[in-house]
Amino acid sequence: MKQNLLDFDAAGLTAWFAGMGEKPFRAKQVLRWLHQFGEDDFERMSDVAKSLRARLAEISEVRLPQVLRDSTAADGTRKWLLDVGNGNAVECVFIPEENRGTLCISTQAGCALECAFCSTGRQGFNRNLTTGEIIGQLWWAKKTLGDFRDSGCGQAPRRIAETDFSTDRIISNVVLMGMGEPLANFENVAAALHLMLDDNAYGLSRRRVTVSTSGILPGMDRLRDECPVALAVSLHAPNDALRDRLVPINRKYPLAELMATCRRYLDKAPRDFITFEYVMLDDVNDSEEHARELVRLVRDVPCKFNLIPFNPFQDSGFKRSPSLRVRRFAEILMQAHIVTTTRKTRGEDIDAACGQLAGQVRDRTQRRVKRTITIAETTS
Numbered sequence: 001m002k003q004n005l006l007d008f009d010a011a012g013l014t015a016w017f018a019g020m021g022e023k024p025f026r027a028k029q030v031l032r033w034l035h036q037f038g039e040d041d042f043e044r045m046s047d048v049a050k051s052l053r054a055r056l057a058e059i060s061e062v063r064l065p066q067v068l069r070d071s072t073a074a075d076g077t078r079k080w081l082l083d084v085g086n087g088n089a090v091e092c093v094f095i096p097e098e099n100r101g102t103l104c105i106s107t108q109a110g111c112a113l114e115c116a117f118c119s120t121g122r123q124g125f126n127r128n129l130t131t132g133e134i135i136g137q138l139w140w141a142k143k144t145l146g147d148f149r150d151s152g153c154g155q156a157p158r159r160i161a162e163t164d165f166s167t168d169r170i171i172s173n174v175v176l177m178g179m180g181e182p183l184a185n186f187e188n189v190a191a192a193l194h195l196m197l198d199d200n201a202y203g204l205s206r207r208r209v210t211v212s213t214s215g216i217l218p219g220m221d222r223l224r225d226e227c228p229v230a231l232a233v234s235l236h237a238p239n240d241a242l243r244d245r246l247v248p249i250n251r252k253y254p255l256a257e258l259m260a261t262c263r264r265y266l267d268k269a270p271r272d273f274i275t276f277e278y279v280m281l282d283d284v285n286d287s288e289e290h291a292r293e294l295v296r297l298v299r300d301v302p303c304k305f306n307l308i309p310f311n312p313f314q315d316s317g318f319k320r321s322p323s324l325r326v327r328r329f330a331e332i333l334m335q336a337h338i339v340t341t342t343r344k345t346r347g348e349d350i351d352a353a354c355g356q357l358a359g360q361v362r363d364r365t366q367r368r369v370k371r372t373i374t375i376a377e378t379t380s
């Protein structure tokens with residue numbers, strides 16, 4: 001099989017070209033054509049030597065996930081179902097807003113963490129996505145939305161800084177909040193992040209790229225040291241007893257350790273706060289006392305809260321918290337001087353809202369654990 005050039009970040013592509021006897025500047029040329037212009041035809045890479053273009057066509061390719069379905073919601077949210085082989089597909093979602101365009105990217109086919117309220121977790125886990133399959137979602141979305149730069153008359157692409165075109169991007173922000181746990185696929189995710197941040201590729205600011213994690217602490221420390229971007233933590237409960245049931249990874253990495261890791265992350269984070277995501281589940285984690293517990297839990301962690309109305313899916317066993325209760329919950333947090341927002345539900349009519357992404361995943365883990373968590377059992 002030919003080498004997929006989307007699997008390389010700058011360092012990997014430079015090393016691959018060096019193995020061919022090529023100088024480092026060739027890697028930069030090809031990187032720009034791939035990720036600034038969205039060019040997948042080597043013959044059109046006009047400043048690359050003709051002999052090298054021919055060699056690249058022989059031994060390499062730009063291999064993208066194939067689109068199985070393209071859906072647009074009434075609110076403009078757009079979801080792509082992408083084939084990643086062996087009967088598996090993942091989903092990525094573009095969310096247009098007045099002052100930004102956010103692309104939500106998947107990092108695994110399925111998810112092994114089994115969060116009780118998440119549709120993806122119900123599908124089981126097959127495998128990690130490759131770097132090319134992760135960055136390919138951004139590549140495809142930019143191509144489809146017309147967000148790549150125009151090469152114009154065969155001119156070679158130049159190095160681009162964030163300030164050059166941040167205001168006219170269609171996709172201005174990327175969040176790794178789709179299917180899967182990003183930090184359980186660290187190597188491939190890190191390479192994709194390097195491409196997103198590289199000025200010879202997508203040139204995004206660290207502040208505009210967010211990794212969401214359920215709390216894999218060693219991965220959070222590695223991310224801080226190797227590629228610190230904005231961090232969102234899926235919290236969803238104010239105490240260990242409840243979080244053990246809702247977010248099972250908490251049994252391995254409990255809340256006290258998670259808070260300590262969040263404080264460490266802030267040493268190198270591009271933002272001076274951690275975002276805590278908190279899905280609001282009716283009569284489960286949404287009481288006033290739960291809110292007061294949260295205030296005590298995060299008192300030493302500079303943070304903001306993003307409250308997420310639960311997005312229903314078949315046989316979830318949960319219901320969305322009433323809006324008045326969500327509002328009171330938010331008030332308690334804000335009275336403690338914690339910045340708190342309530343996420344607007346987007347793309348619900350095409351199952352593109354938070355927690356609804358499921359794709360088409362064949363569970364090869366042979367997991368047969370029955371979910372017996374009920375609303376009564378998850379109430380602390």
